[in-house]
Amino acid sequence: MKAKINGNTLELITGDITQFSTDVMVNAANGTLMGGGGVDGAIHRAAGEELLEECKAVRNNQLHGDLLPTGEAIMTRGYNLPAKYVIHTVGPVWGEHSGEEAALLAKCYSHSLLLSFEKNMKRISFPSISTGVYGYPVEKASIVAIQTIGEFLKSNEFGKVTMVLFSREDYETYVAALEEYLSEWN
Ligand code: AR6
Numbered sequence: 001m002k003a004k005i006n007g008n009t010l011e012l013i014t015g016d017i018t019q020f021s022t023d024v025m026v027n028a029a030n031g032t033l034m035g036g037g038g039v040d041g042a043i044h045r046a047a048g049e050e051l052l053e054e055c056k057a058v059r060n061n062q063l064h065g066d067l068l069p070t071g072e073a074i075m076t077r078g079y080n081l082p083a084k085y086v087i088h089t090v091g092p093v094w095g096e097h098s099g100e101e102a103a104l105l106a107k108c109y110s111h112s113l114l115l116s117f118e119k120n121m122k123r124i125s126f127p128s129i130s131t132g133v134y135g136y137p138v139e140k141a142s143i144v145a146i147q148t149i150g151e152f153l154k155s156n157e158f159g160k161v162t163m164v165l166f167s168r169e170d171y172e173t174y175v176a177a178l179e180e181y182l183s184e185w186n
Contacts, residue, residue, distance in 0.1 A: 008161070013163070018046040022123045024115075031068045033055040070104050084121065091104070091129040095135070108129050128174070146174065
């Protein structure tokens with residue numbers, strides 16, 4: 001499904017995010033930035049060892065050894081991925097942020113969009129942040145994701161945002177959220 005928002009495109013597709021060519025690929029990472037399972041594992045495998053090396057450097061230099069906080073985002077190069085850059089963001093673990101989960105999830109999307117915008121990147125692809133290992137219910141997460149992306153696109157000349165959903169069920173859930181968002185808007 002594709003929607004036009006203020007001259008920008010918001011696209012929903014199914015597939016493996018590591019296979020789709022883009023300017024910026026967003027990774028649903030954890031605070032260590034050292035890789036993991038799910039989409040994080042797939043992105044690190046496809047990018048190659050150099051991605052982990054740069055992530056280690058970011059941990060040591062930019063973050064002075066600390067974890068990347070939930071809702072924040074940092075950028076690295078894309079190495080062997082079909083993307084110029086990767087943005088690593090840390091989604092909230094469902095039920096562990098005293099009701100702040102939606103606000104933190106929204107920050108993952110808005111910070112990633114802003115970082116890309118500042119770098120003049122026109123195409124960004126997102127996975128469904130937090131809805132795997134981190135347990136965020138996909139129906140709730142899809143509403144946060146679509147609203148945050150939609151509001152950003154309404155007020156910026158960006159380009160194209162693609163959400164790459166890993167299952168048909170997730171895709172249908174995001175389609176419903178986007179249809180609802182568009183019907184409220186129009
Ligand atoms: N392409 C697109 N989506 C994918 C892919 C892929 N190749 N692989 C999985 N997904 P998750 P989280 C979907 O668990 O919930 C990691 O270990 C998946 O089906 O990857 O934010 C990190 O290191 C789900 O819909 O991320 C963290 O420790 C979505 O991506 C933790 O998991 C997110 O699932 C982060 O958990």
